Amino acid sequence: MRHFFRTDYRQDLSLYRSNSERVWYAILAVLLLAGPQILGEFYVGELGGLFIFAIAGVALMLLVGYTGLISLGHAAFLGIGAYVNAVLLKQGVPFLITLPVAGLFTALCGAAIGRPTLRMSGLYLAIATLAFGSIVGTVFQKWESVTGGFDGFAVPTPYIFGIAIDNTTGIYYTSLAVLVFVLWVSANLLRSPIGRAMVAIRDSEVSAQSMGINLARYKTLAFAISAGMTGLAGALFAHYVRFLAPDAFDVLLSVQFITIVFVGGLGSLRGAILGAAFVRLLPQFIAIVRDELPFGIGRLPGLEPSLFGLVLVLVILFQPGGLNGMWLKSKAWFQEFPFKRQTSYRRQKSYAKSERLR
Amino acid sequence: MILFQADDISVRFGGIRAVDSVSFDVHHGEVFAIIGPNGAGKTTIFNLISRIYTSTSGRLLFEGQEFTHTPPNKIAGMGIARTFQNIELFPNATLLQNLLIGRHCHSTVGFLPQMAFLPSVRRAELHHREKVEDVIAFLGLQRYRDSLIANLPYGVRKVVELGRALCTEPKLLLLDEPSSGLNVEETEGMGFWIEDIKKDLGITVIMVEHDMSLVNQVSDRVMALNYGKVLAMGSPSEVQSHPEVIKAYLGGDLEDAA
Numbered sequence: 200m201r202h203f204f205r206t207d208y209r210q211d212l213s214l215y216r217s218n219s220e221r222v223w224y225a226i227l228a229v230l231l232l233a234g235p236q237i238l239g240e241f242y243v244g245e246l247g248g249l250f251i252f253a254i255a256g257v258a259l260m261l262l263v264g265y266t267g268l269i270s271l272g273h274a275a276f277l278g279i280g281a282y283v284n285a286v287l288l289k290q291g292v293p294f295l296i297t298l299p300v301a302g303l304f305t306a307l308c309g310a311a312i313g314r315p316t317l318r319m320s321g322l323y324l325a326i327a328t329l330a331f332g333s334i335v336g337t338v339f340q341k342w343e344s345v346t347g348g349f350d351g352f353a354v355p356t357p358y359i360f361g362i363a364i365d366n367t368t369g370i371y372y373t374s375l376a377v378l379v380f381v382l383w384v385s386a387n388l389l390r391s392p393i394g395r396a397m398v399a400i401r402d403s404e405v406s407a408q409s410m411g412i413n414l415a416r417y418k419t420l421a422f423a424i425s426a427g428m429t430g431l432a433g434a435l436f437a438h439y440v441r442f443l444a445p446d447a448f449d450v451l452l453s454v455q456f457i458t459i460v461f462v463g464g465l466g467s468l469r470g471a472i473l474g475a476a477f478v479r480l481l482p483q484f485i486a487i488v489r490d491e492l493p494f495g496i497g498r499l500p501g502l503e504p505s506l507f508g509l510v511l512v513l514v515i516l517f518q519p520g521g522l523n524g525m526w527l528k529s530k531a532w533f534q535e536f537p538f539k540r541q542t543s544y545r546r547q548k549s550y551a552k553s554e555r556l557r
Numbered sequence: 558m559i560l561f562q563a564d565d566i567s568v569r570f571g572g573i574r575a576v577d578s579v580s581f582d583v584h585h586g587e588v589f590a591i592i593g594p595n596g597a598g599k600t601t602i603f604n605l606i607s608r609i610y611t612s613t614s615g616r617l618l619f620e621g622q623e624f625t626h627t628p629p630n631k632i633a634g635m636g637i638a639r640t641f642q643n644i645e646l647f648p649n650a651t652l653l654q655n656l657l658i659g660r661h662c663h664s665t666v667g668f669l670p671q672m673a674f675l676p677s678v679r680r681a682e683l684h685h686r687e688k689v690e691d692v693i694a695f696l697g698l699q700r701y702r703d704s705l706i707a708n709l710p711y712g713v714r715k716v717v718e719l720g721r722a723l724c725t726e727p728k729l730l731l732l733d734e735p736s737s738g739l740n741v742e743e744t745e746g747m748g749f750w751i752e753d754i755k756k757d758l759g760i761t762v763i764m765v766e767h768d769m770s771l772v773n774q775v776s777d778r779v780m781a782l783n784y785g786k787v788l789a790m791g792s793p794s795e796v797q798s799h800p801e802v803i804k805a806y807l808g809g810d811l812e813d814a815a
Binding site for chain 2: 208209211212384387388390391392393395396398399401402403405406407408409410411412413414420466
């Protein structure tokens with residue numbers, strides 16, 4: 200096991216734990232920047248989609264993984280961001296303004312939905328956000344003068360400093376930039392009082408309150424931050440799909456987002472990215488093996504959603520740490536080779552479980 | 558000098574009078590113990606003071622200011638910190654993070670600076686860290702600094718919760734059964750810490766406790782409760798020899814018990 204010896208409190212506030220981590224992130228950054236030059240157009244497009252889902256995944260991770268509030272309505276926030284961005288672009292507003300406006304407006308919507316649902320948690324909150332999602336979906340369908348109803352409308356091409364973002368490479372770099380920004384903001388919040396307050400609310404509301412944390416304020420804030428980031432993802436998503444139609448933002452998309460968070464591993468930003476990769480790669484994987492599967496399983500309708508559901512259940516049952524947990528375990532295995540034992544990282548069952556004051 | 562005052566407070570849950578016209582005051586720098594059989598209303602008084610419950614009638618005063626209707630999240634900022642009977646730490650966070658949450662009521666940086674982690678936030682965080690390290694050193698928790706609470710033994714968690722309360726820099730500390738679940742040795746250690754908190758840090762303590770040896774060791778005054786009513790108040794030995802108290806614990810008439 201590697202130990203990080205620290206000689207200064209500042210080291211605990213740093214985003215990177217050691218210099219070797221800095222080097223690895225730098226290598227990753229170079230690879231990501233060079234990506235479109237190395238990879239074919241198909242892969243660049245897929246990676247662009249992955250980045251957009253990763254933004255939404257990070258957003259939902261802050262809410263579900265760190266604050267302990269569930270949302271089955273994040274597809275609606277994605278939709279709001281997408282429509283606000285596209286409608287403003289159609290009015291001739293430049294993209295560099297529509298993108299943040301889409302994020303801010305969605306954050307306001309998030310605060311508006313977060314505020315009245317504060318007293319709910321768990322299943323009830325899931326139902327409330329599900330209802331919110333379907334209300335917003337209906338608004339997209341019926342408000343034809345703005346959204347074009349079921350006919351939808353083509354999203355105008357965005358320009359950044361006069362350069363048209365109309366190809367996969369453009370989307371790739373824009374999404375990557377927003378993803379890095381969102382990750383930076385999330386990491387900053389998590390090492391600040393706000394992040395600690397969120398974790399405190401997740402773990403014990405009553406003691407969070409007695410430590411001076413205003414539950415209503417921080418829950419609303421968490422909802423707003425999460426919704427705002429999802430709105431940014433939505434704005435990019437509009438350009439990724441190029442054509443907005445209300446049926447893109449249904450509950451299945453919300454379930455995909457939840458899958459990102461759980462499969463990736465609750466309470467980890469890295470998990471959100473790994474989860475997004477999983478959710479984006481699974482359909483591609485199905486498409487590749489579709490013809491190879493026996494008995495025509497590959498041609499069955501609903502194969503994809505049922506596989507998502509199956510994986511979600513299996514991960515929750517057998518790998519609660521998700522992909523991030525697997526990553527950490529395999530890292531430990533290599534670092535300690537050959538001394539890793541099966542019980543090395545098994546958490547001890549706590550002797551006395553506290554009865555929570557609700 | 559009176560630090561805290563409960564003036565005729567009552568709380569009813571349906572028909573049950575959990576706390577019934579209780580009045581007491583706590584002086585600067587004393588350790589005030591509340592004893593009584595199970596269900597006497599001891600923890601309810603704590604929940605009233607930390608404003609998790611709202612009293613049906615009566616007034617609560619801290620440093621002469623009434624706080625009967627202050628929202629619960631403002632209590633820590635006023636200088637009242639508490640621990641819980643069944644440890645309420647944040648189990649999926651490290652000890653360090655738990656103690657840092659105790660600093661929350663002293664954090665003044667705004668949302669946008671935190672989002673960008675500006676130098677002002679960094680400076681504030683370093684200051685909080687120093688305060689937290691003082692508490693870690695005071696309670697001797699150095700070796701557990703980076704452990705997850707979920708992996709710590711019960712006795713240590715009890716101390717961590719005490720530490721988290723100290724991190725809020727309270728003037729008044731409410732300890733709800735500090736010795737519950739601890740063995741004899743750990744209970745003794747807890748007693749020394751309570752004495753140190755009183756003498757070295759000058760913090761006034763109100764504690765709910767069943768262990769009479771701990772009560773005798775540390776407390777200046779004791780209040781005995783039963784069925785939400787005050788039975789007796791005074792020095793530990795006075796209260797323990799009070800006939801009503803003996804009756805409450807042993808049942809029946811004093812003659813029968815003797």
